Amino acid sequence: MTERLQIFVIVLGLLIFFGIIELVRRRKLREEYSFIWLITGFFFVLFALWSDILLVLSEFVGIALPVNTLFFMALIFIFLLCLYFSLRISALTTQVKNLAQELALLQNQTNAMHPKIPTVP
Amino acid sequence: MISEREILVLIPAFNEEGRVGEVIRGVRKFLGQSAILVIDDGSSDRTAHVSREEGAIVVSHPFNLGVGTALQTGYKYAVQEGFKYVIQLDAxxxxxxxxxxxxxxxxxxxxxxxxxxxxxxxxxEERMSAIRRTGNKLFARILSFLINEKLTDPTSGYRALKSTVLQFCVQDQYAFDYPDADFLLTIHRSGFRIEEIPFRVDPRLGGTSQHSGLAPLFYSIKMMISLFVIMLRKKSADSN
Incomplete structure (x- = not known):
């Protein structure tokens, strides 16, 4: 890894790290979701500072160019991230469904008790 | 002896303002003492209004959730209100x-x-399109093979449920977009008994079917995956 690329990756990693902290501070991102992005920033800095890790990893996995190892790992990471979000969406879909059903049944009860309250259009 | 008052007639409806009224009047004619519940699944037309005018109880979803969820809302209502039987039919x-x-x-x-x-x-079934008829027969054969019992119409929405099944269907394990062959397989593997009775299907009173375009293809793929996954799950014969 060239010195220039090393500096670029370190800066990028730090930007991700502090950017995520700032989003959590502003309550735009929940702590539980910030963790995975903080880890991402950490690995950016780690690989930039100790680029030998990439060489060792490349040799272990059998990839000729360390940069390809980086792309491969990024791909795996994005795949796992998508899977994680699919799991979250599935859980949220069930929660939204249950809430909507509960709302509809409660609104029916409320309308039966107070017929003048208008229903949701 | 079953009293008609123990029966809830459940009609899931999505944009059926022109048809649901006649269906409700038909139900009144043949099961006059039963409660009629219309689940308005986020319709943008006057489905809910027409249903109320006809004297049905109406529960309105805040947005469209699909027929499987609409049916489950009806089951939840039935359990909540203590009905022993639910008969469901299309709007x-x-x-x-x-x-x-x-x-x-x-x-x-x-x-x-x-x-x-x-x-x-x-x-x-001659009134169904050739594609739907073939698909239905295919899934009927697969289902019959899996449960080792002959069932001929897994996609029929005209059904009657006893409270035992209702208790099962109000839980989160009921997660069916279209409660067809996968639903029947789950029910069977949970220890419930299924039987069929004949009925004659009529043409739609108007409007358009939700099963058009590429939907049947996606439906078939999803159903095959669903059946496969259900077979991987452990049987739970103690559900009832």
Whole structure:
């Protein structure tokens, strides 16, 4: 890894790290979701500072160019991230469904008790 | 002996303002003492208004959640209000209310927990499109093979459920967009008994079917995956 690329990756990693902290501070991102992005920033800095890790990893996995190892790992990471979000969406879909059903049944009860309250259009 | 007051007639409806009224009047004619519940699944037309005008109880979803969820909302209402039986039929007029007494008679005499109306036992499946008819037959064969019992119409929405099945269907394990073959397989593997009775399907009273375009293809793929996954799950015969 060239010195220039090393500096670029370190800066990028730090930007991700502090950017995520700032989003959590502003309550735009929940702590539980910030963790995975903080880890991402950490690995950016780690690989930039100790680029030998990439060489060792490349040799272990059998990839000729360390940069390809980086792309491969990024791909795996994005795949796992998508899977994680699919799991979250599935859980949220069930929660939204249950809430909507509960709302509809409660609104029916409320309308039966107070017929003048208008229903949701 | 089943009292009509113990029966809830459940009609899931999405944009059926032109048809649901006639269906409700038909139900009144054949099961006059039963409560009629319309689940308005986020319709943008006057489905809810028309249903109320006809004297049905209306529960309105805040947005469209699909027919499987609409049915589950009805089951939740039935359990909440203490109904012992639910008979469900479509709001588009394809399920003639004149068959409702046949469902109640069957509920009385059978030990089965779920009664499914079959179009294939009367030969009225000829009114279905060729693709739907073929798909239905395919899934009927797969389902019959998996449960080792002959079922002919897994996609029929004309059904009657006893409280045992209702208790099962209000739980989160009921997660069916279209409660067809995968639902029947789950029900069977949970220890419930299923029987069929014949009914004659009528043409739609108007409007358009939700099963058009590429939907049947996605439906088939999803159903195959669903059946496969259900077979991987452990049987739970103690559900009832």
């Amino acid at each position: 588009d007029g394809q399920h003639p209310p004149e068959f409702l007494p046949a469902f109640t008679s069957k509920l009385k005499e059978t030990e089965a927990d779920l009664i499914v109306g079959s179009r294939f036992l009367t030969g009225s």
